[in-house]
Amino acid sequence: MKGEMKIRRLFSKGSEKYKEGDFRGLLVYPSTSDVILAEKILKGEGYKVRVVGPPPHLRTGCDLVIEFPLIEQLGIERILKEKGRIPLKVIPISDEILEPIDLCQKKDFGDYLMIRAANMKLVIDKRTEQIVNISGGGCPDVPYLAEMLIGRNLKETPSPKDLGHTICAYALHIAYEEMLKEVD
Structure with a gap:
């Protein structure tokens, strides 16, 4: 686990914004405090995530979601499950309709x-x-x-x-x- 963390951190330096063509996903939570805690957990584990506004049709009462590199989905879901912070939904961003809003x-x-x-x-x-x-x-x-x-x-x-x-x-x-x- 420690070696995996070092490798992930080595390759996750730099901007948290994603380049066009990167496959991304969204973690949807019921409340702002859930988003904040999940973001803190994931950043603490070395994942390159950022909080963004959800597309209008994904709003759940919380005006924030976590954007993440889709290739990291399994590891992210495992960590969140271990920490008791399971999202309501995990959604791949597959078209412009699902594009999150930069805050x-x-x-x-x-x-x-x-x-x-x-x-x-x-x-x-x-x-x-x-x-x-x-x-x-x-x-x-x-x-x-x-x-x-x-x-x-x-x-x-x-x-x-x-x-x-x-x-x-x-x-x-x-x-x-x-x-x-x-x-x-």
Whole structure:
């Protein structure tokens, strides 16, 4: 198992986005917290996965699914079963109708940079890397997240995923990770 992990990690370095022609699948869960826990398990095991928005006809009340390399399906399902995180569905992406929705968008406003992930927006001052605004969502923890993050340097703040427990906190975490990539 350890050797398999080292080999998988060796070949899974780099972007979590997939190239055209890669065979991918989606793991569908009933809730955001299930998606977050499954993603943490799989990344901890060295799998190259990413959280995306599901195609409209696959929504289950949770607006997130996990995209994964289809060639890894058996190993992924085995690990998730061992950890008690079995998905509702495992679906191969076989046509454009099943294409997942990328959650992040970037907008440059000169001195300010905004990353939007789902309905959450994170804005920094590019010169100081200070967080100047957080907005969107509608979850009860958004004001708390804003209070904890606005006015602080991006690289010195805790991850929003560690501060909140809703889909808004998770979406803000995705924006936060993308923003960290932008400023490096």
